[in-house]
Amino acid sequence: MAVEPLFGTRAQKAFIITIAVQAIVVVTLVALTFGMVRADTGSSFSDLGYKTLPCYLALFILAEIFELIMAFDALRLRNIIQLMGIVLFHGALIVFSALQVHETRVAIFNCQTSICVTDPNHLWNKVQPFLIVAPCIVAASWFFLMFWIKQLYAEFGWVIFHVVGANPKLKSMYQFYQIFICLLKFDFFCFVGVTMQLLIVVLNRQSAEFGITIAAIPVVLLLLAGCSRAVKHEVKWLMIISFGLMVAAMAYFVYKLDRFYAPISEAQYVSTRATLTVFTVVAFLLLSTSLAIGIKCFFDFDKGLHESKAHAVKMQVIDVFGMGGMSERQSSYFPGGVPLQQQISIE
Incomplete structure (x- = not known):
């Protein structure tokens, strides 16, 4: 095909x-x-x-x-x-x-x-x-x-089938890996959405909460980048650190949710509380799911999927744009004359 x-x-x-x-x-x-x-x-x-x-x-x-x-x-x-x-x-x-x-x-x-x-x-x-x-x-x-x-x-x-062939075990592992990477991308948007609302609408620049929110930005961005690199290259120590940061980020979202409805602070959130609540709850659920899927991916390390993950980006460039001086059908199987076992996509 x-x-x-x-x-x-x-x-x-x-x-x-x-x-x-x-x-x-x-x-x-x-x-x-x-x-x-x-x-x-x-x-x-x-x-x-x-x-x-x-x-x-x-x-x-x-x-x-x-x-x-x-x-x-x-x-x-x-x-x-x-x-x-x-x-x-x-x-x-x-x-x-x-x-x-x-x-x-x-x-x-x-x-x-x-x-x-x-x-x-x-x-x-x-x-x-x-x-x-x-x-x-x-x-x-x-x-x-x-x-x-x-x-x-x-x-x-x-x-x-161009990624891992018909092997059901490898296929399942690759699916969980792709789900995890996809979740990290949506985690990024939800975190930015919550932070943007807090910084634009609610927080006073002189408040301690403003400083905490600013400080959380690089931490979460490092978390997402670290998770992506760790799962792609199967770096166990980095994955464990990422899990710890995920738990901390989830605690931060619980803290913010409490602030939205606490009597001492609820007045400042009144005009955006519904949207902030939705964003924060979704962000928490996405992080929780990411943590669970990430643990599954962690236990799949060193089981034969590393090559597919590590070289997928390079291989898909040949396949998507028909590079390499071959027909599209050939390029999907033999980039540079080598049988293609790695391909970014999942069923």
């Missing part, structure tokens, strides 16, 4: 175009909402309780860019599990965009200062249609993605 190059089929092109188009439309709608609120509040915008909106805009831009990169990466690597992860992520975007209808309303009507807009009902009526249309667009595109992924599954599903 011939190996199609990147964007060589209608399903691949349609999948990436669907994500790109809905990203442009939704970000435009959110930006218009932000612009309307800023225009109504004028120069006092930064003093009001409307920080939900710049946070909402920033998160949606981040989410759409992240999803587009993940989609390109999944198509490039023919990674079915990552495609499934994108479908779940897109579903989470529907929930997030729907939550923002409530969050924005709370921000507009709960402003208690004398410089708030005089007619919150007028402002709400202006922005409400844009806030409602956004999740509708995301939901509609989700159904299109499901349709294209069904075709991509048929297109990519067979490639697993």
Whole structure:
């Protein structure tokens, strides 16, 4: 069976175009909402309780860019599990965009200062249609993605045999490895999402909590990078350290969740508590799952999968772009004249 190059089929092109188009439309709608609120509040915008909106805009831009990169990466690597992860992520975007209808309303009507807009009902009526249309667009595109992924599954599903052959044990180990790598990518987004909301919306720069949040950023980034390197190269000591940092990160998310609802601090989170709670709970669950899958991968070290993981990136470049001066079918089996046992993809 011939190996199609990147964007060589209608399903691949349609999948990436669907994500790109809905990203442009939704970000435009959110930006218009932000612009309307800023225009109504004028120069006092930064003093009001409307920080939900710049946070909402920033998160949606981040989410759409992240999803587009993940989609390109999944198509490039023919990674079915990552495609499934994108479908779940897109579903989470529907929930997030729907939550923002409530969050924005709370921000507009709960402003208690004398410089708030005089007619919150007028402002709400202006922005409400844009806030409602956004999740509708995301939901509609989700159904299109499901349709294209069904075709991509048929297109990519067979490639697993170029990774480890038909060996069921190696196939299972490779699947857990790919699931773990995919989870780390989504861990990154959830952590950035929580941190961005805290830094933009809630925390005072002079507070100790602000410093703790800033300090957590490099720690978590090192955790994710360390996990990825450890599982790819089967470095046991680095994997054990990564597990310890995962537990610490989970404790940090529990601490933040408690802060959202503790009587002493709940007032400062009122306009973004729903979104922060969802992000924090999802981040905690993803880290917990990552820890469990990571332990499974740890016990699979030194069992014959290292070569497939260590050389997969180099091998997939030849396969995806048809390099090496051979036919696509030949390149999928014999890159440089050597039988291909490693290939990034899973069934």
